[in-house]
Amino acid sequence: MSGQRQSKRLDPMSTRNTDWFWDEAAEGRLSIQKCGNCGALHHPPRPVCPECHSTDRIPTPMSGRGTIYSLIRVSYPPPIGFDEPPIIALVELEEGGIRLITNIVDANLDEIANDAPVVVDFERTAKGKSLPVFRLAGKAGAA
Numbered sequence: 001m002s003g004q005r006q007s008k009r010l011d012p013m014s015t016r017n018t019d020w021f022w023d024e025a026a027e028g029r030l031s032i033q034k035c036g037n038c039g040a041l042h043h044p045p046r047p048v049c050p051e052c053h054s055t056d057r058i059p060t061p062m063s064g065r066g067t068i069y070s071l072i073r074v075s076y077p078p079p080i081g082f083d084e085p086p087i088i089a090l091v092e093l094e095e096g097g098i099r100l101i102t103n104i105v106d107a108n109l110d111e112i113a114n115d116a117p118v119v120v121d122f123e124r125t126a127k128g129k130s131l132p133v134f135r136l137a138g139k140a141g142a143a
């Protein structure tokens, strides 16, 4: 777990359909919604499976490994909740082609290539929630 100093990160928005995702993150798990009927994985969480319309949803822990599909660093307007502009990335998990919008932490933009392998970590938000972020695999501090 990183982010020992007081975090300024904004907290996730709580909704009926997403609270379980943040509860899993608080336990250090990156879990994705799996349909209890057809087995399809979906992200972000949603009330109904778009494949079979089932409302049976199963939080399913992922490996936490993936690759960077795309990334960007937005400098203007200044980001809220960060000292420095964060690297915003679309990370594709190794399971099922699931993609998450997330941050790449402890890396410089010029050392990151598309398809770079990454591993999940969790950072605290201002009010003590936990947020999945990713680190370059093989770098110090990463699994």
Ligand SMILES: [Zn+2]
Residues within 6 Å of the ligand: 035, 036, 037, 038, 039, 040, 049, 050, 051, 052, 053, 054
């Ligand atoms: Zn389904």
